[in-house]
Amino acid sequence: MILTTIDPAQPFQPQYSKAIDDLVTFLRSGLGANLHSVYIFGSVAKKTATPHRSNLDVIVVTQQSFAQNRTALINSIRWRFQSSHAHITELSFKTALVSDIASLDSIFSWGFLLRHCAVCVYGENLSECFGDYEPSWEIAKHWNMDVEDWLAVYRHRIVRAKNDDEHLKAQQIIAKKLLRASYSLVIPRTKGWHDDPQICGQEFLRYYPMMQLEIERLSILLSNRVVAKRSVIGLLDSYGDWLVKQFKKTEFRIG
Known part of the structure; x- marks a missing residue:
């Protein structure tokens, strides 16, 4: 049995569309050419989120590590969201390098997450590098x-x-x-x-x-x-x- 994927053509809930656009803008500004792609997963990706209860779960994929300014960038985005998107209780970030995802060791981790649990909202969609999965x-x-x-x-x-x-x-x-x-x-x-x-x-x-x-x-x-x-x-x-x-x-x- 092949597992279903999230339909990327289905629009996000109105309460979250502007927040996702702002998120991408902040990441592009903070990371520049180092930013490869951005994905949303969790309830927002599945369009089942509840304002004031659901987190916004984000995957940020970069060409090179940004460990030195990661904390400052994420804290800055969280601070902006507190005033602009108060209905989002928390921002949760996962980060990865393109080289980490494009690896055989990542088939059951990043591969499955991107293919079946996430929606690409910016950049090259790496989920297309993986085939559909069966439950195992x-x-x-x-x-x-x-x-x-x-x-x-x-x-x-x-x-x-x-x-x-x-x-x-x-x-x-x-x-x-x-x-x-x-x-x-x-x-x-x-x-x-x-x-x-x-x-x-x-x-x-x-x-x-x-x-x-x-x-x-x-x-x-x-x-x-x-x-x-x-x-x-x-x-x-x-x-x-x-x-x-x-x-x-x-x-x-x-x-």
Whole structure:
């Protein structure tokens, strides 16, 4: 089964079109000839974004590294967006070199991301360098085999959260990761690909119905309700540990 791609001809939601145009203008001004191409991924790319809730996820591809001025450029763009596009809660950037993407090692990483999860909004569209993908364990494990590291990082962030805003943001991010990682376990059987965390949870339950309570609790973490730290940590330690073990078992069985 060939995975679907995002239709580049479908217009972005009106609330985001001007923001994307401004983003490209800022990047062209800041990077000049070094800028190769720009891509949007996530809910904005899929035209399902919700103002004041959804991030604007961006991939910036350059000819050469711009590590020295990366932080200054991105912070400048974020500052401008705060005043011009207040409905965009956060700008999230991924950066890459053309040489990194045009590599066999990037087939299941950059190749899959550009081909099936992103829309090119400026420059040469590198997604055309890759053919369409089929759902596979190789894709699933690339995107979620790092779940153990995420658990450690966000467990620490939740424990150290100084206020409800920090706590809520951390619990929502790790809940999304765990729901998507859960779905990754069954991708070889479902022969599909979903990104929406709620759908991921429901698809996972088709094969692991005994985890109904855990998936429901993760769904609660996605809401705007701040859940007690001890409850969040308990879920991360118990379900997270089970999920990590399942990934290792699946990798051993499939390879």
